[in-house]
Every structure is written in structure tokens, then in C-alpha cells.
Amino acid sequence: MTASDPSNSQSLLLMIAGAKGAVGSTVAVASTAMRYQPELVLPSLTTKHMLPGLDSSQPVQVVGWDATDTTLLAAIGAQGVLSEDIWKPYADELEQVQVRTPPSDSLDLKGQVEQLNQDIQEFRALYPNTKAVLINLLPAAVTENLHRFKSLSQLYSEFDPINLPDLSYTIAAVLAGVPVVNFTPNEVEIPVVINEAVKRGVTISGRDGKTGQTYLKVVLASALKARNLFVDGWYSLNILGNQDGKNLMDPKRAAGKLSNKTEILDEILGYPVGERYGVSSHQVQIGYYPPRGDAKEAWDVIDFFGLFGLPMSIRLNLQGRDSVLATPLVLDLARWMVVLQGAGRSGPIPELAFYYKQPVGDDPPVTFQDQLSRLRELALECEKVLADKGREAEGSKQ
Numbered sequence: 001m002t003a004s005d006p007s008n009s010q011s012l013l014l015m016i017a018g019a020k021g022a023v024g025s026t027v028a029v030a031s032t033a034m035r036y037q038p039e040l041v042l043p044s045l046t047t048k049h050m051l052p053g054l055d056s057s058q059p060v061q062v063v064g065w066d067a068t069d070t071t072l073l074a075a076i077g078a079q080g081v082l083s084e085d086i087w088k089p090y091a092d093e094l095e096q097v098q099v100r101t102p103p104s105d106s107l108d109l110k111g112q113v114e115q116l117n118q119d120i121q122e123f124r125a126l127y128p129n130t131k132a133v134l135i136n137l138l139p140a141a142v143t144e145n146l147h148r149f150k151s152l153s154q155l156y157s158e159f160d161p162i163n164l165p166d167l168s169y170t171i172a173a174v175l176a177g178v179p180v181v182n183f184t185p186n187e188v189e190i191p192v193v194i195n196e197a198v199k200r201g202v203t204i205s206g207r208d209g210k211t212g213q214t215y216l217k218v219v220l221a222s223a224l225k226a227r228n229l230f231v232d233g234w235y236s237l238n239i240l241g242n243q244d245g246k247n248l249m250d251p252k253r254a255a256g257k258l259s260n261k262t263e264i265l266d267e268i269l270g271y272p273v274g275e276r277y278g279v280s281s282h283q284v285q286i287g288y289y290p291p292r293g294d295a296k297e298a299w300d301v302i303d304f305f306g307l308f309g310l311p312m313s314i315r316l317n318l319q320g321r322d323s324v325l326a327t328p329l330v331l332d333l334a335r336w337m338v339v340l341q342g343a344g345r346s347g348p349i350p351e352l353a354f355y356y357k358q359p360v361g362d363d364p365p366v367t368f369q370d371q372l373s374r375l376r377e378l379a380l381e382c383e384k385v386l387a388d389k390g391r392e393a394e395g396s397k398q
Contacts, residue, residue, distance in 0.1 A: 011059040012334055013130035015123060015178065017169045018137035019064030019099045020075035022242045022294050023183070026323040027135070027330050028072060028097055029082055031060035032090040034331075044328040046354075047335045050379045058335065061130055063098045063123045065116075065169075072097050079242070081294045081323045098126065102165065109168060110156040116172035133334040134173035136182045136206075138166050139244065142252045146190040155192055164188075174202050179337035182206030182360075183330060185256040189348060189360040198347040203340045205333055205349045208357040211325040212318055213238055213298035214261055220314070221268040222368035224304060231273050232311070233281035233303040234265060240296035240322055245288040257357075258284055264357055267366050296322045329355050340378075343385040351378040 014031060016024045034041045042048050068075060073094055076087050087094065100119055103112035124132060141164050149155045152171070161168050170188040173180050174197045182188055185208040197204050210218070213236060224231055239245070248254040261284045266272050274281030281303075300316040333355055340349055350361030354371040365374040 011061060011127070011130040012338060013061045013063065013123065013127045013132040014135050014330075014334055015120065015132055015173070016062060016064035016135045016137055017102075017166065018066060018139070019062070019097075020066040020068045020070065020072055021137055021139075022079045022081050022244065022323040023326045023330065024064065024066070024135075024137045025072060025076045025079050026081050026327045027137075028062045028094060029076060029087045029090060030327050030331065031062045032093045035059045035093075036090065041328075041331070045332050045335075046328075046375075047332045050376075051335055051339050051382070060331065060334075061127050063100075063126070064135075065100050065102045065119070067102050071095070072099055079294065079323070081321065098123070103168060105162055108156070109159055109161045109171075112161055112165070112168035113156075113172045113175065116168055117176055120172060120176045120178060131338045132176075132178045133337045134169060134178050134180045135330055135334065136166050136169060136180065136184050136186070136188070137330075138169075138184055138186065139247045140184060140254065140257055141166065141186045143187070143256050146187070146192075149190065149192050152192055152196060167193075170204075171196070174200060174204075177202055179203040179341050180205070181330065181333045181337060183209040183326070183333070185358070187256070194347050201341070201344075201346045203337050203345050203349055204347060204360065205337065205352045206356060206358075206360045208257065209326055209329055210355060210357045211322065211329060212296065212320045213300065214264065214357050216316065216318060217261075217265065217300065218268060218371070219368045220300075220302065220316070221265055224302075225269055225367065226369070229312075230305045231265075231269055231302065232276075232305055233301075234273055234283075235301040236261070236282075236284045236298065237287065237300075238285070238296060238298045239287040239289040239292060240294070241288065241290040241292040242294045242296075242322060244322065245286070245296070246290075248286050249288045254286060258286070259358075261357060294322050294324075296320055339382050339386070343382040343389075349378075351375060 018024045030041050073091060103115045144164050166186045166188045170180055170193055177200060179202055189204055189206055262282055265282050298318040302314040304312055306312055336352060348361030350359050350364035351374045353359035353364040354375050365371045
């Protein structure tokens, strides 16, 4: 096999926080596969033909951070997401991936940011002709209210990052001019960070990647709304046995994700489900079931009314692979970030709501139809801006 040239100016450099987790390690394998056999990965990407200014077989390099005391290859095997015949052909390449130890918990926020900034500069020096993107894949954290902070200096002096390390990575990336993909339910897109990103021309997208059950919920809810079918109740159960599922057994850590999963339905339908009962009849439960590993299963029971108020129902059973569903979206979002920053966008990108449970930014599209429409409009907008920039550059040479 022959790899694509990593010195290509359009190559991506994914800097992954949580690089040895189920999703992070799967992203590493998929990124390596894209350099050797892009035909194995590209068909799963929504950006394959959508984005201007990118080679469809754009090489992707991976670096990152993880606290796990094992090699990336050992982590790939231990996670059990991919069979050995899928990742073993790339073992030599994967052994070369640099995954560093995260900043010590003994450091304050500023100290962590400074260490991460140094790491980012060294990663860039290792791959000098790439376009870097930070990918946040850290575990769900305890919800923190950080909107009270008015400046970066106040955040540095008053906030202890022990329970939200994501913030250190996000700030370090923004200060280094690196766009951020927040695939976690952890809120890092606070006003202080957003203001800094806008000031520095850095794009941010988030929050909480929409991979399986919630993606289908958006599709079905949008379809029911379009047919004026009244949703009376929606019960969702999700079981998975990976580290993410185990982590979510802590109610404090699960709070943000459950909130993202429940709020989205009322927003789409335009009314609170269960209003006539005086309590919400949209219920979401997540269960940790070790035998399933990364192969999660989700059930949905949807009760709705049609003509003359007659009741009907839908039963939906998804048997999915959590990290296999997530990985193409991570790659898509990284590609979007590079194009958007090149097109002059900065701060949150609400048009990327298609990819997230809780999209950040002003007036994100809500229904599935609107999300797809805004995504296509965004691609056309980027194409026009980049074409204009290209013509200006050519004109300045003459």
C-alpha cells in the first residue's frame, strides 16, 4: 500500500483529546486507512462531495492526548470496536501516532493551557504543512456553570479544571488559532471562549455528536411534525457496554447528555410532549450493559394521534455500533472546520446542527429538513467565498 503525501497543503491534523478511547482509537484507524485506502472510508462521509477546496481523498494525520497507560495499538485491541483484520494492516503506522500524557491535575487552568499550547506547537512542527483541528472526545463531565466568568484572566484565577479538563484543551486550541470540534456533551462554548474565538478568527462547533438514536429521533419527529401527527409520548432506552456507558452511570455526568437528548424533541415539535398529563411523557434512559461493549442497542416507543384523535404507535429498534457511527461524523466535522475557517467564519457555527444534539450558536436549524437545507446552503456559501478569495489572489499576482 502507498500512503498519500502528508506534506500536501490540504492535509488535516486531528489533535484528539481522548485519543485512546473507543471513538478516538477508531478515528485513528479510519484516518490511517484514508491515507492508504480512502475508498474504505470516503463513502461513509457526508462531506465526500459537499465541500469546496478539499481533495476528496484528503490525507489525515492524528496526534493527541490520553491518560490511559497503554499504547494506541493496545487500546485499539482492548476497545474491541474493530476486528484485527481491519486495523492490523496499518499497525506500523498506528505505532507512530504520538499520544501524549494530559497536563497534570496539579496544574491550574493557566498552567494546563500553557502545557497544551506547547504540545500543539510541537505537533504542528511535526506536521508543518497540515491544517490542525482539535477534536474533543473526553468523557461526559459534571455540568458546570461557567457563564459567570467575564474574562479569560478571571477564568484562570477562579476556575479549577479538575472536573472539566475539556476547557483547558479548548482554550489552548483557540489561543493557538486551531478550530475546535466539541463532540462531547460538556459545555465549553461559554461566552469568554466564544469571544476569544471570534477575536482570533477561530471556528468552534458543538455540542454532543448526534450519532444513532437521537439522529433517528430528529428524523422521525420532523416527519411526524410535517404530517401534523400529534406526539403524545416518546420513550427511549439506550444500552451500551463501553466506557462511555459506564461513565454515564454517574447521574451528575449523565445530566448534560440526558438533557440534550430530551430537549431536542420539544424544540422540533414546537410543544412540550406530555403537556396534557402535567408531566413530560418524553422519557430517556441510558443503561450500562457490559456484554454489549461498543455495540449499543436502542429502543423507542412513540405514541401519537391521527385523524379524529385515534391513537397509533411506532416501535423502533436500533442495533448500532457507537464508535463506527461516530467516527465518520468526527472526520466530517474536522473537514468542515478547515473550510469554514478558510472562508473567514469564526466563533460557533450553528449551521452544523445536523451533526449535534445541542448545536451551539444563534438560531440553529431544528427539524431534519431545515438542518439538511442549512448544511447545503453553508457549503454553497463557502464555495462562493473561497472562489472569490481565489480570484483575488490570482489578481494580486498579475
